[in-house]
Amino acid sequence: MGSAAYLILEDGTLLKGESVGSRREVISEIVFNTSMTGYLEVLTDPSYAGQAVVMTYPLIGNYGVSFEDMESSRPWLSAFIVREFSRIPSNFRSEDTIQNFLTRYDIPGISGIDTRALTKTLRNRGTMNGMITTRDYAPEEIRALLPRIKAYRTGDVVSRVSCREKYEFTDGGMNVPWPNLVGSRVELEEEAGNGRRTEKNPAGIAEGIISADDPALAGTPIAQKAADEREQAYVRLSEKAARQHLRVAVMDFGMKRNIGRSLVHRGCRVTVYPAWTTADEILADQPDGIMLSNGPGDPKDCGEIIRQVRRLYESDVPVFAICLGHQLMALAAGGDTYKLKYGHRGGNHPVKDLKTGRVYISSQNHGYAVDEKSLGADVARPAFRNVNDGTNEGMTYLGKNIFTVQFHPEACPGPQDSGYLFDRFVRMMERVKSEKEGD
């Protein structure tokens, strides 16, 4: 048995558990996450800065820690509240235990809490603040602490989690040096197999390499087939290589790495900018598209950023925004946001595409939402709604190349159903770029 730790909610509820990781005392917002796996991604999602996360799934840590699953350079949340930590993780990828991970990054953990009961409390009363401590306060001391716990606000957390300097994001890059291939048909053909194919005899045993250019085979169907395949592969590869021309500027409000990776995987060149970069600086770099990332805190605490996003809104550069980015775009376009009773955090939130009627299961992590009626019908139209509570999950801005979503198409953790939205963004950038070039 480890030593005791306590969770004191702002309504005076006292829960006793066991201390894991750091023994630091913290006050923060207490929110719950219903994901069954993906705890390392949750721990390292910067959008949790200023919040302690309660995991409803009862066993955490069973597959250990694989550092490549981290969604940012470190955990940013205030504390981690679980029912039970697995003592012996088992997974071939595991490099550490979750307990060590919390200690290493000085994050207080508390186990032995009835997290499902706690979640019911948070659902009934709404998100509350709380203190996580290893001190055994007397009842009257707790009463005296409550005003301080209640008064806690996450405040300006974006500037804490954003990158300090602009950088090129290369994580998840393809293993072929695409930039060298651009425009070079010879190199692309080489990459595409140069018209050579392996022909099999009727028994399915490899016979040998056939070349489209072999003079001995000239005019034969086999040579023609090899030449056709070379052509198809060339078209495929050149399309991919052409996308390398697409330069995406990401405004980092607390970006999850998989947003960067999702763009790099689609052949984009990604530059990440600190949250306080001005619109002028970004536009001066002439990106083909701008991505507004996820991030922590109340969107209304981002006054200066909203002014800069307004400038981006007024430019003709395509914009795709996720979560906090979606909220900031709504505020920049004259709309409003509000705090949800207890938010959406998990990997099973159904969202409906209002155009097609199709429902996607999405990964979510947000406590605020866009009041879609606050945006004039001539400014934007709702694109997605949450099937559970009808709240807004996405907007399309009219007369603009801007679309935004409240959920997380980058997943990590959670379902990847909505990853196609990155493809939509790529197509939008390609279209706008070719229109411009046509001018």
Ligand SMILES: NC(=O)CC[C@H](N)C(=O)O
């Ligand atoms: N993941 C996010 O970007 C969260 C946005 C915002 N901090 C909210 O809680 O609503």
